[in-house]
Amino acid sequence: MEQQCINVIETMALCLTSSGVDPGLAQFISIFIGVILVAIFPLVLVIILIWLERKIAARVQDRIGPNRVGPFGLFQNIADAVKLIIKEDITPAGADRLIYNLAPIIATLSTTLMWAVIPFSPVHIGVDLSIGVLYFTAIGSIGTLAIMMAGWSSNNKYALLGAFRVVAQLVSYEIPMVLALLVPVMIAGTLSMQGIVVAQLGMWFIVPAFLSAVIFYISNLAETGRAPFDLIEAESELVAGYNIEYSGMKFGLFMANEFMHAFTANLLFAVIFLGGWSGPGATQLPVLGFVYLFIKTLIVYIPSLILRATVPRVRIDQMMSFNWKFLVPVAIVNVIMVAFLIQVTKAVGLAPAPGETDFLAHLPQSVILLLGNLVVIAGILTYLRGIGRKARLESTVVAKAHDVPQVAAH
């Protein structure tokens, strides 16, 4: 890339240098402002996200939602935030003070740190780590730790139960998530987030890796503790889950983190499967990349909100068996299938050359992979149909024998 000052947004360090600032200092200022922006942006964004979620959930439930403070109730959450900040901060007696206070900070940190590797445009990315995909998986696992710290240090049995569930749920669903992520990594041939987006300039990965996209979306719902997998804070069973003892802004941090995490997960989905910032004119005008990325994120984020407002919560054993007996095997089969097909297309010569951005060059490989996906999906559906039929037959037999409705064994 040519190194010269074009405008302040794209090449800030170079512009500062050309206006007479020391190059080292210019670099520092540019990175420093970048870090501040990347760290603050999700925290500010979350105010709008909560408003959006409350509005959509309200519409699903035939209500209006927040509508008093500001136009369309837009400032409701600012009022709520002010309330949370000035609320009394209570630390329960018997709580482990240090861990109790550290937990909300680490929870927020784990989500904010993920934004460091998200490519917003061809030139705007915190750090383009060569292992970006692994990085955010690793950072995500620190969030699990924060929730456990909160649950244990609160000295409350409901909080502890919530923390137990978190471990069971988040550690389990990490496995299909990582397996699903392997597929775009294999197709792109890189673990770097920017590399994955660049590899999608010809074809979005949702086409050749459709099944992985579905698995990633589902396990993301579980990872972020969203309905139907919101067992972490099942209020009918656990009162409020791991954050029951928290009040004031510490609770606010947990709540904001939850919304932020859900949005970040969908942002990652948009980056990995929907081409990130790619779109008409994005390579010429990088600012357009932001717009494309956020439109794509909203396309997957809003359905997840509607999903949250509509589906009931699954039972804990159903959730675990769904993961271990369904998602994980499907994800493993998917990885093997894609690895095999990629090698086949490479051997036959249908695979696009690395760095190829032409749509047609990507078409043969993508179609072959999509067909492979469809075959696996058809296989799964046939298998499920068999299981469902067997379960129904068994339940009718058992129900006749005992004259009580039976839950299927599977």
Add this chain to the structure above:
Amino acid sequence: MLELNAQTIAFFVFALFSLAGAVGVVSSKNLIHGALYLIVSLFGGAGFFVLLSAPFMAVVQVLVYIGAIAILIIFAVMLTRSMTNMTELFNRQWWMSGIVGILLFVLLTIGVILPVWGENGINPSQPVSDNVATTEDLGVALVDGNQYVLPFQVASLLLTAAMIGAIVLARDTDTE
């Protein structure tokens, strides 16, 4: 001589993390605190990997040791509440682990530190090896027939066997 730049400062911060964390693990009477100190210590280790330009190892350290193993340790400790507060700092085998610890320290000093930084050691300002490997090299090495494919497969087999063993042990023998 030691020069003070960002890397040296980062090294000392990570060294402090790992050493203080390690001391915390063995000195805290609360097992949960011990497990959390272990995480701090492992985090310091991950930092060293970053400084050694091995980001893959750093992330694996966080993912596997902090994200999985440390969390499972905490989980196991949580389930055994009576164990969370220990009254004794030492148990009967303390001298055994002491001997092992000293032996390991001596071994590392003789085997690693002296050859590099000792009297006849390599110039420490020079890198120990010219071979700079990327994550890609690591991946290739693990599946290349001439390199480490066999150890890799054996390790995978071992892990699978351990997993199946755990499932068999945990299973209820009475049912069915």
